[in-house]
Amino acid sequence: MPAPLPRTLADPVDHELVIKKSRFLAHLAPVASETEADAVIAAVRKQHWDARHHCVAMVLGTHADSQRSSDDGEPSGTAGVPMLEVLRHRRLTDVVAVVTRYFGGVLLGAGGLVRAYSAAVAGAVDAADAGGGILERRTVREVSVDAPHADAGRIDHLLRDWSAAHGAVVDDPEYAEVARLRLLVPPTELETLDAELAAASAGRLRATVGAERIVDVPAHD
Structure with a gap:
């Protein structure tokens, strides 16, 4: 079974720590690119222009394959790398952390x-976790079910109930000559979905499996 994907943040989060009169202001934010991360860092520097240090750690990519840190004038290895280790240990990606001192x-x-x-x-990570601000990332497959309009309401209701019980997500339907009901389904549940559809339609309906996608869901969902 493949290892779970790293998690990410739903929203920015702040945390303040005071040690021997030094204030450490941590700001963590979800970002989709290094450009977005640099914009967050610039905004923190502008907000706290009078602070001595703005140390940085960032992890990017679906598999956390891009990482960067900066001590910003603190002794080498005392700020950016330790911050980065926390993000790694807590399995976070697509996030930037800036700690202003x-x-x-x-x-x-x-x-x-x-x-x-x-x-x-x-x-800051603990605060996000306590507030439901950590998102798990899951691999799903796009699935569509074409149903006659006369059966669409019943099948839609069945798929919603099934999705709630099997970790799937109901996507927006499309209506044309037939009703195309769409789901995002964990790969391990595809056979179960086919069996459910066959039982509900006397074998007339089957799921068409499409592309793989990655979705973010609340960690405590």
Whole structure:
């Protein structure tokens, strides 16, 4: 069985941490590209123009195959990489994390900085998780069922009930010469769907399986 895909964020999330008078302001945001991530970073820099550091970590791609980090003037390896490790450990992708630091006058040392930047990002992820803001990514197949208009209401109701019980998603139907009912179905449930359709239509209806897609659903769904 393939490993589950990395997760992502539904919405931006913020978290503040104060350690020895230094303020660490973590901002995490969902992004679809490095260009979008750079725009988030620029906006944070503009908002907190008077801060000393804006450290960054980002993970991009369906399989988290693109990663980047920056210490932004902190000692090498004390900020960006620890932030990136949190995103990796929490299985997140298509997300950028920016932690802005306002120095409080007390040196934290390398170990203290690593712990602070890690904790700031972890706290933001925890806040997103607690608020239902983490999205799981699932691989599904596009499926269509062509039904006569006279049967469309009954079959549509059946497919909605079936989808709710089998982790599928009902897509928008199309109406032409026949009613084309559409679903997004987990690959493991395709045989079950065919059996359900055959039983409900005396073998007249079958599912046509189309392209593979990736969809985001709430992690606690």
